[in-house]
Amino acid sequence: MTKGTKYLFILILWVVPTFLMAQGREAGDYDYDKEVLFGINKNTNGGLIGGLYLKIGSRITETNFQFFSLELANVKNPKESRYSTVLGNSFIYGKSNYLYSIRPQYGRELILFKKAPQKGVQISVLSAIGPTIGLLAPYYVEYATSRSESTRAQYDPEIHQSLAYFLGPGRLFEGLGESELAIGANAKAALSFEFGVFKSNVTGLELGYELEGFTKEIVLMPTVENRQVFQSVYFTLFYGFRK
Numbered sequence: 001m002t003k004g005t006k007y008l009f010i011l012i013l014w015v016v017p018t019f020l021m022a023q024g025r026e027a028g029d030y031d032y033d034k035e036v037l038f039g040i041n042k043n044t045n046g047g048l049i050g051g052l053y054l055k056i057g058s059r060i061t062e063t064n065f066q067f068f069s070l071e072l073a074n075v076k077n078p079k080e081s082r083y084s085t086v087l088g089n090s091f092i093y094g095k096s097n098y099l100y101s102i103r104p105q106y107g108r109e110l111i112l113f114k115k116a117p118q119k120g121v122q123i124s125v126l127s128a129i130g131p132t133i134g135l136l137a138p139y140y141v142e143y144a145t146s147r148s149e150s151t152r153a154q155y156d157p158e159i160h161q162s163l164a165y166f167l168g169p170g171r172l173f174e175g176l177g178e179s180e181l182a183i184g185a186n187a188k189a190a191l192s193f194e195f196g197v198f199k200s201n202v203t204g205l206e207l208g209y210e211l212e213g214f215t216k217e218i219v220l221m222p223t224v225e226n227r228q229v230f231q232s233v234y235f236t237l238f239y240g241f242r243k
Helices: 003-023
Strands: 034-043 051-059 064-075 082-084 090-092 097-113 122-138 140-144 150-154 166-169 180-195 201-218 227-242
Touching: 034 064, 034 201, 051 227, 064 122, 090 166, 097 180, 097 201, 122 201
Parallel strands: none
Antiparallel strands: 034 051, 034 227, 051 064, 064 097, 082 090, 097 122, 122 180, 140 150, 140 166, 180 201, 201 227
């Protein structure tokens, strides 16, 4: 079990009993048929903001819902580290590609504890699965070729060896048009804690585990071990509307 997974389980063990005590047995009339949620994701394979999230759900039974979701995520190698150049620019040494994952998903959600219309917390368990469309985009660096000249190119460990000659990263979105497709699949399981004063909107937190695999090895850093399968724990802060 990874350190991130341990922290997730500890958080769940602390949060669930606390919310259940606050919840009590009063649920009230809090029925809804459709919801649209938007979220920001943080995960163990991403940066400060791991990705964006959209979820559209509809009722099947009183406590069962189905949903379609879309995740956009930037997946990183855990060995990535930032360095500063003599010019003060920050870049990732050894990185040759970005991986942008586009994850359409279909899932089911089971409500474990319903909330009252103006108080309490709704707790749900959910799972989802779907294909992954990966965009493998070159990571460009600016590298000094002489005292007065420099060039921008995708990082190549055979050429770009000395840290002293790095001037910084390439331009924003440079190389995106040269992206290659990487096809795969993903699955996740999570707990959702939903708050909100009004019946028509919701604010909440989703805690979960996500597994993603591709048909080929994804080379993000050519000088270290790369992966074909990625796993992460995550949390997503979301806000949305219901009716």
